[in-house]
Amino acid sequence: MAVRVAIAGSSGSIGTQTLDVVRAEPGRYEVTALGVGSSIDVLIEQAQEFRPEVVAVADPARRAEVAAALPFATVVDDFADLVGPADVVVNAVVGFAGLPVTLGTLAAGKRLALANKESLIAAGPVVQPLRSTPGAELVPVDSEHCAVHQCLRSSDAPVREISRLLMTASGGPFRGRSAAELADVTVEQALAHPTWSMGPKITIDSSTLMNKGLEVIEAHELFGVPFDQIEVVVHPQSVVHSMAEFTDGATIAQLSLPDMRLPIAYALAYPARSGTPFGRIDWAQLSRLDFEPPDTDTFGCLGLAYQAGRAGGTAPAALSAANEVAVDAFLDGRLAWRQIAEVGDAVLDRHDARMPSTVDDVIDADHEARRLAFDYVTYART
CATH class of the missing domain: 3.40.50.720 (NAD(P)-binding Rossmann-like Domain)
Known part of the structure; x- marks a missing residue:
């Protein structure tokens, strides 16, 4: 059926x-x-x-x-x-x-x-x-979390046997650029992702590394792994989608060419596999795989996500809401690209994180963070 x-x-x-x-x-x-x-x-x-x-x-x-x-x-x-x-x-x-x-x-x-x-x-x-x-x-369905999901199928007791999760990031369109070089980023430049075709919001998040930061929080929620055991590594080819390192030193990785239809098909067919080979690799053509640490000084959003995740409670909701407001403002020309991280930082600094017990608690935190973010964006323009 x-x-x-x-x-x-x-x-x-x-x-x-x-x-x-x-x-x-x-x-x-x-x-x-x-x-x-x-x-x-x-x-x-x-x-x-x-x-x-x-x-x-x-x-x-x-x-x-x-x-x-x-x-x-x-x-x-x-x-x-x-x-x-x-x-x-x-x-x-x-x-x-x-x-x-x-x-x-x-x-x-x-x-x-x-x-x-x-x-x-x-x-x-x-x-x-x-x-x-x-x-x-x-x-x-996120390619990175789908990759971790697949890697963890190799263990009968993944929570006990995981040493760390390695979330890969393409680095976005501005990998290797300094803060000074990114002072006047345009919307068109930020939307020019080098490997993935995505919607505008997630593409901007990729350019600031906020997307990767939010994925770190999501990995913590999905797999129950502490933040100190979740690391981000920049991998510009976007072929290794994430890795799980186990306590015996073995690292399991999921590889495929960038194609979101693979994780979508995995989720639809689970626990079976799709019969269509989305993202199949031609190993005769794949010549290299590069890895490097992220530049958290230039891309401050990644650090903000770790900060919010460790604070817990409603802090991740506040950061997510503030980021949505900031990204919308950037896309509308009301905020500079470099100020997206500033909005998140300002909102986290003023947010009183608490443990939500109902959906209304989350909605209240979201609304308050949006109000603070709107105020910041308005102030930034004056």
Whole structure:
């Protein structure tokens, strides 16, 4: 029987590549639900091809238009409503808005293919108890965490046997550049990632290394490994996606050419493997693999993420929220690239981290951090 797939954020990079994976293996998957924020034309085209039962539209002004175009589907306003008809839910929503999908999928005892790192980073203490819901599974779609997930399958007791996790980073478009050379970075330059094709928010995060910092927090939440045992290493070829070093000195790595369809397919097929070789390496052509330490002086966002992760509680939520505000301001031309880290630092400095016990606690922390970040951005422009 076909695996029933729901995609929240189907119009974005991860969502469209998930549909590529579905197309690659006809009959293996059935798309039962799709959801978008405002990309209505894309949603309608996707739905006409895949005929889902349910479609979610966040933009209230466009729902009637979607309903008229897709008479075979139920149109809803809440992404959490996509969970019901699915076996696996791909959470490809950008930013904190993906939290309800994460919570709803795990609470329903379904498999969550998580591409929305912010919901786990911001609400880790609230999300973690739901992972014990009968039937619930969390399989990461980020290439680095998917790599670690695969590496840890080599151990019967990974928590006890892990010496450290090594999260690889491409270094982004500004690897090797000094702070002085990055004083006048343009949006176009920051969006020119050397190896990955991603959405604008995650691409900017890659340029500042905030993306890698958030992935360190996510790795801590996913695998229960202390921050002192999670390291970042810059690997510009993006072929080694991450590594796990064990107590006996052995290091297990996952390698493939940069292709997000591989981790997506892994999450959809888990615990089996996809039959389509996304990212296959031609070993006769791969001539070298380089590694170097990250420049934490120039790329301060990485250190901020470690700081927030170690503080715990609502600190990661505050940093994630502040970063979203800062990245939006940079993309809109209201903030310099070098000031993105300054916003996160200022918000963390003023945030009173506390342990959240409810989703509302996380939402309150997110709102307060956004207010502080907006104030900083406004001040920075004056």
